[in-house]
Amino acid sequence: MTNITLPAYAKLNLTLDILRRREDGYHDLQMVMQTVDLHDDVAVALTGDEGIECLCGDLTGDGTNLAVRAAEAFFAETGTPRRGLFIEIDKQIPVQAGLGGGSADAAAVLRALRKLLRPELLGEELERSAALVGSDVPFCLRGGTALAEGRGERLTSLRAAPPFYAVLCKPDFGISTPELFSRVRIADIWNRPDTAGMLAALHRGDEEGVLSRVKNVFEAFLPPECMEVFTLKERMRALGAEAAAMTGSGPTVFGLFRDEDAADEACDALAEDYEETYFTQLA
Numbered sequence: 482m483t484n485i486t487l488p489a490y491a492k493l494n495l496t497l498d499i500l501r502r503r504e505d506g507y508h509d510l511q512m513v514m515q516t517v518d519l520h521d522d523v524a525v526a527l528t529g530d531e532g533i534e535c536l537c538g539d540l541t542g543d544g545t546n547l548a549v550r551a552a553e554a555f556f557a558e559t560g561t562p563r564r565g566l567f568i569e570i571d572k573q574i575p576v577q578a579g580l581g582g583g584s585a586d587a588a589a590v591l592r593a594l595r596k597l598l599r600p601e602l603l604g605e606e607l608e609r610s611a612a613l614v615g616s617d618v619p620f621c622l623r624g625g626t627a628l629a630e631g632r633g634e635r636l637t638s639l640r641a642a643p644p645f646y647a648v649l650c651k652p653d654f655g656i657s658t659p660e661l662f663s664r665v666r667i668a669d670i671w672n673r674p675d676t677a678g679m680l681a682a683l684h685r686g687d688e689e690g691v692l693s694r695v696k697n698v699f700e701a702f703l704p705p706e707c708m709e710v711f712t713l714k715e716r717m718r719a720l721g722a723e724a725a726a727m728t729g730s731g732p733t734v735f736g737l738f739r740d741e742d743a744a745d746e747a748c749d750a751l752a753e754d755y756e757e758t759y760f761t762q763l764a
């Protein structure tokens with residue numbers, strides 16, 4: 482086998498809490514992360530030379546860079562002899578959106594390289610390479626429902642979340658993750674997510690318990706030009722979402738629905754005003 486194409490799934494943060502700023506400039510986080518079925522397709526082919534080439538539509542953004550960095554990390558970290566690669570990414574997940582699109586592509590490259598070159602590699606070995614590429618990459622590698630701690634790389638898999646529908650809607654601007662982190666003042670976080678309660682609700686399969694605990698502390702630190710996030714949350718609610726929050730460092734807002742028709746109608750209504758609107762299911 483010399484080439485393979487794998488799906489790279491987007492993620493949502495059902496909760497996101499920022500615990501403290503660390504000496505290394507990162508922050509210790511506590512997040513309940515969830516895979517959704519919106520995905521890019523990542524094709525990886527072995528080539529005759531030593532170069533790593535990556536095509537990603539007309540994008541040269543983080544999708545491309547993280548995918549190449551994932552390949553570099555794979556060779557360096559697993560001691561696998563370097564091979565030439567041609568990576569092609571069919572992008573569906575919006576970029577700079579809080580949906581982990583670039584991280585998902587990187588994780589797909591790691592899974593592809595394991596399949597092509599080192600099928601015996603253990604999951605934890607691959608997760609080590611993933612953590613070198615970015616804080617969200619280990620979760621994207623593992624998928625499902627998980628608690629992410631530390632920088633985001635320390636994972637505990639959880640019982641799958643209830644099979645909600647998630648409507649995703651990205652306003653027409655991007656937010657830089659480091660910039661938003663730099664606005665956070667830990668002492669000003671007074672309304673944190675109930676992470677323990679969320680974990681217990683997931684464990685019980687308690688739908689209301691999960692829906693009522695969806696929360697992201699980043700929302701409190703959004704700059705004034707990003708207030709549309711709140712309008713969108715309200716609109717999501719008015720359209721029948723049983724929970725609504727921003728995912729990651731935004732600006733995408735997701736609404737959770739138990740009723741498929743309600744999710745479908747909300748998606749159609751939002752799509753009239755927002756080009757980047759998606760109907761998804763938790764996966």
Ligand code: C5P
Pocket residue numbers: 506507508509510614615616617631632633658659662
């Ligand atoms: O790990 P990653 O490269 O995705 O992180 C991007 C930036 O986000 C970091 O350079 C840092 O500024 C910020 N970050 C953070 N704490 C984390 C994860 C990311 O401060 N746990």
